Amino acid sequence: MAQVAAQVMAIDGLPPALATLLSRHSLGGKHLAEPGPDDAALQLMAQAALRAPDHAGLVPFRFKLVRGEARGRLAALFERVAREAGKDEAEARIDAERALRPPVTVAVVARIDLGHPLVPAHEQWAAVGGAITNFLNAAHALGFAGKMLSGHKVRQPAIQAAFCEAGETLVGWISLGTPTRAVSPGHAKAGVGDVLSDWN
Numbered sequence: 001m002a003q004v005a006a007q008v009m010a011i012d013g014l015p016p017a018l019a020t021l022l023s024r025h026s027l028g029g030k031h032l033a034e035p036g037p038d039d040a041a042l043q044l045m046a047q048a049a050l051r052a053p054d055h056a057g058l059v060p061f062r063f064k065l066v067r068g069e070a071r072g073r074l075a076a077l078f079e080r081v082a083r084e085a086g087k088d089e090a091e092a093r094i095d096a097e098r099a100l101r102p103p104v105t106v107a108v109v110a111r112i113d114l115g116h117p118l119v120p121a122h123e124q125w126a127a128v129g130g131a132i133t134n135f136l137n138a139a140h141a142l143g144f145a146g147k148m149l150s151g152h153k154v155r156q157p158a159i160q161a162a163f164c165e166a167g168e169t170l171v172g173w174i175s176l177g178t179p180t181r182a183v184s185p186g187h188a189k190a191g192v193g194d195v196l197s198d199w200n
C-alpha cells in the first residue's frame with residue numbers, strides 16, 4: 001500500500017492532504033489494473049466515507065463489494081439485462097466487460113428516509129455524495145484510481161433487485177484498481193470564480 005501511495009501527485013508547498021484532494025481525477029475501467037484495493041484499503045475508504053457530513057448520523061448509504069468470482073456473476077447479470085433490453089451481442093459483451101475489467105467494483109446504495117422528521121431528503125443525498133467523494137479521495141490517497149458510474153443499468157429492476165433492499169436506491173458503481181496511466185482532468189472544470197463569491 002505504501003508503494004502505490006507514493007503515486008499520489010505532489011503539489012509543492014501544499015499540505016499533503018490538500019495536495020491529494022486537488023490531484024484526484026476519475027479513471028475509467030480500461031485504465032485500471034490489478035492489484036485492486038485489499039481488505040485493509042477498502043476499510044480505510046469506507047472509514048473515510050463515514051467521515052462525510054451526515055445530519056443526525058443517518059448513514060444513508062451502503063457499499064457492496066464486487067470482487068473475485070462475484071465479478072463473473074455481475075458480468076452475467078449485466079449481459080442478460082443488456083440482451084433483454086434489446087442490445088446486440090457485441091453491446092451485451094461490452095456491458096459484461098464493465099463488470100469484469102475493474103479489479104474491484106463497489107456498488108453504492110442509498111437508503112433515504114423520505115419521512116424523516118428532522119432531515120429532509122436533500123440533506124441525506126448530500127451525505128451520500130460526501131460519502132462517495134470521501135471514498136474516492138481515500139482510494140486516490142492510497143494510490144488507487146477509479147470512477148463513479150451509473151447509466152441506464154441502475155434503473156433496471158433486475159439489477160436493482162440484486163443490490164437493494166426495499167426502499168433503497170442503486171446510485172451506481174465505483175470501479176477501482178491500480179492506474180495504468182497518470183490520472184489527469186478528463187474535461188474542463190468550472191473555475192473557483194464560478195463557485196466562490198462574496199454574498200452582498
Ligand SMILES: Cc1cc2nc3c(=O)[nH]c(=O)nc-3n(C[C@H](O)[C@H](O)[C@H](O)COP(=O)(O)O)c2cc1C
Pocket residue numbers: 024025026027132147148149150151171172185186
Ligand atoms: C452518482 C454519479 C454517477 C455518475 N455516473 C456517470 C456515468 O454513468 N458515466 C460517466 O461518464 N460519468 C459518470 N459520473 C461522473 C464521473 O464519475 C466523473 O466524476 C466525471 O467523469 C468527472 O471526472 P472527475 O471526477 O475526474 O472530475 C457520475 C458521477 C456521480 C457522482
